[in-house]
Amino acid sequence: MKITLKIWRQRDCQSKGEFKEYHLDKVSKDMSFLEMLDTLNIKLIKQGDLPVEFDHDCREGICGQCGVMINGIAHGPLKNTTTCQLHMRSFNDGDTIYVEPFKASAFPIVRDLKVNRSALDHIITSGGYVSVDTGQAPEANSIPVTFEQAEAAFDAAACIGCGACVASCKNSSAALFTSAKISHLAQLPQGDKETSTRVVSMVNQMEEEGFGHCTNTEACEVECPEGISVLNIARMNYEYNRSRLMKK
Amino acid sequence: MIFIKNSVTRKNLMAITGLFLSFFLIIHLLGNLQLLLPAAEAQLQYNSYSHLLGGNIVIKLVSYVLYLCILLHSIDAIYLSFKKRRANGTSYSYDRRGRASSWYSRNMMALGIIIFVFLVIHFKDFWYHYKFGELPVDTNGNKDLYTIVVVAFEQLWYVVLYIVAILALGYHLLHGVFSAHRTMGIYHPMYNRIINIVGKSFAVIITIGYIIIPLFLYFNLQS
Ligand code: HEM
Ligand code: FES
Numbered sequence: 166m167k168i169t170l171k172i173w174r175q176r177d178c179q180s181k182g183e184f185k186e187y188h189l190d191k192v193s194k195d196m197s198f199l200e201m202l203d204t205l206n207i208k209l210i211k212q213g214d215l216p217v218e219f220d221h222d223c224r225e226g227i228c229g230q231c232g233v234m235i236n237g238i239a240h241g242p243l244k245n246t247t248t249c250q251l252h253m254r255s256f257n258d259g260d261t262i263y264v265e266p267f268k269a270s271a272f273p274i275v276r277d278l279k280v281n282r283s284a285l286d287h288i289i290t291s292g293g294y295v296s297v298d299t300g301q302a303p304e305a306n307s308i309p310v311t312f313e314q315a316e317a318a319f320d321a322a323a324c325i326g327c328g329a330c331v332a333s334c335k336n337s338s339a340a341l342f343t344s345a346k347i348s349h350l351a352q353l354p355q356g357d358k359e360t361s362t363r364v365v366s367m368v369n370q371m372e373e374e375g376f377g378h379c380t381n382t383e384a385c386e387v388e389c390p391e392g393i394s395v396l397n398i399a400r401m402n403y404e405y406n407r408s409r410l411m412k413k
Numbered sequence: 414m415i416f417i418k419n420s421v422t423r424k425n426l427m428a429i430t431g432l433f434l435s436f437f438l439i440i441h442l443l444g445n446l447q448l449l450l451p452a453a454e455a456q457l458q459y460n461s462y463s464h465l466l467g468g469n470i471v472i473k474l475v476s477y478v479l480y481l482c483i484l485l486h487s488i489d490a491i492y493l494s495f496k497k498r499r500a501n502g503t504s505y506s507y508d509r510r511g512r513a514s515s516w517y518s519r520n521m522m523a524l525g526i527i528i529f530v531f532l533v534i535h536f537k538d539f540w541y542h543y544k545f546g547e548l549p550v551d552t553n554g555n556k557d558l559y560t561i562v563v564v565a566f567e568q569l570w571y572v573v574l575y576i577v578a579i580l581a582l583g584y585h586l587l588h589g590v591f592s593a594h595r596t597m598g599i600y601h602p603m604y605n606r607i608i609n610i611v612g613k614s615f616a617v618i619i620t621i622g623y624i625i626i627p628l629f630l631y632f633n634l635q636s
Contacts, residue, residue: 171507173506184506184507234505234507236507236509237505237507237508237509237510238509238512239510263507265506265507268502268503268505269500269501269502270499270501270502333510333513335497335501335510335514336497337497337500337501337502338500368419368421369419372418372420375499375500376500377496377497377499377500378420378421378424378496378497379420379424379596380518380521380592381588381592381595381596382514382518382519383513383514383518384510384514385513387512387514388510388513396600396601396602396605397600398595399596399598399599399600399605400598400600401421402421402424402425402595402597402598403597403599403600404598406421406597407598
């Protein structure tokens with residue numbers, strides 16, 4: 166199939182970016198979106214041009230490294246998929262595809278489609294862990310966790326931290342990301358002990374990184390590759406309010 | 414209060430004030446439904462009701478809380494939208510994100526501004542006029558607010574203004590009521606389903622209830 170691409174090219178976070186048009190003739194429907202970009206890059210390198218920079222790693226939808234706006238939607242038109250798991254069969258012959266980086270003040274552009282998502286790492290560092298003494302592995306059954314509890318915690322833990330929630334949010338809020346981690350740990354006995362302190366430091370860090378507030382439009386859940394539930398955000402608010410009111 | 418930077422706390426304030434205003438909407442609607450009574454009866458009853466409210470100390474206190482709520486709610490709205498603008502940075506050149514959410518959830522500020530402008534007009538025409546204006550009295554000796562209201566709604570443009578404002582309020586509530594509960598931390602799926610249904614029904618009932626009044630007065634006077 167023939168594809169016209171309009172790709173955002175930007176040298177670094179200071180310079181101004183713009184869409185540049187590219188044409189690809191022999192795109193297979195079975196290529197993934199990133200393979201299609203690889204094809205373009207090979208062509209660009211052969212021509213002596215600079216290739217398009219984009220992030221990727223596993224290419225199997227689990228690492229959360231990939232992620233661009235495709236036709237104005239985070240990870241493209243197909244719901245609950247990462248960019249690397251999107252295939253060209255989701256497009257038609259002759260289509261024009263717009264590709265833009267995720268945009269938010271907290272995600273400065275590194276180059277082209279590559280953005281710096283360290284802000285999300287800072288949120289995790291501020292409290293997204295369980296403080297345990299290292300040593301021998303504890304006996305697995307010494308702390309009972311019910312099947313339902315484990316499943317619910319895992320649903321929240323499925324977040325791959327790609328940043329699509331921030332990109333899809335009209336306020337560039339990282340509420341879904343932050344709340345998924347808070348909710349994951351709050352639902353397990355090992356993590357719940359520190360919920361009150363964790364929620365305050367993670368929410369504060371989220372603010373400090375310059376993310377916006379949540380207005381419950383729920384766009385994040387719709388575009389999340391993992392379908393993380395917005396109810397996690399409500400849980401984060403609950404835990405935050407409880408921690409503040411109880412001064413725990 | 415002005416100095417709270419944390420947006421979760423800010424949004425809680427917004428939710429509480431918004432819900433208080435929503436609660437007031439019920440009382441205000443019930444009172445105003447008296448306008449739908451037969452004219453002679455409505456005049457006396459509505460005027461004495463207004464007089465009663467005007468003289469009651471509890472109502473007076475509640476009204477101060479209401480003014481404060483409108484103020485805080487609006488200040489919060491403005492503060493948060495500045496913050497959001499800073500968080501967004503540069504906008505997308507090609508943006509189709511709208512597919513994932515409802516238009517009214519994305520335009521709460523625009524709806525709020527319509528409501529605010531309406532409130533200014535509404536206060537000036539009725540509240541200010543009633544409190545500080547020279548009004549004729551009815552046969553019971555109460556200020557004749559009823560006639561002021563009825564005369565106002567003889568004008569088509571006034572009726573249209575009200576309908577536009579009430580629709581804006583309706584959409585504001587359609588998102589607002591359920592959003593407020595989320596903001597305050599109700600995360601159980603079952604309660605969320607209930608709140609979603611109750612919140613949306615509330616918005617629809619309030620909208621219909623308020624729209625009936627100007628329409629009824631307008632067409633009643635025409636015939
Ligand atoms: C009778 C008047 C009003 C009522 C009953 C009302 C009600 C509400 C409610 C219940 C919420 C939800 C709070 C939350 O999401 O946590 C809300 C949010 C909001 N309101 Fe109002 N409001 C009114 C007037 C206004 C005015 C005058 C403005 C603007 C100046 C405004 C702007 C907003 C904004 C921007 C939001 C945030 C939307 C969001 O977070 O999703 N509202 N309102
Ligand atoms: S590259 Fe790992 S999720 Fe897409």
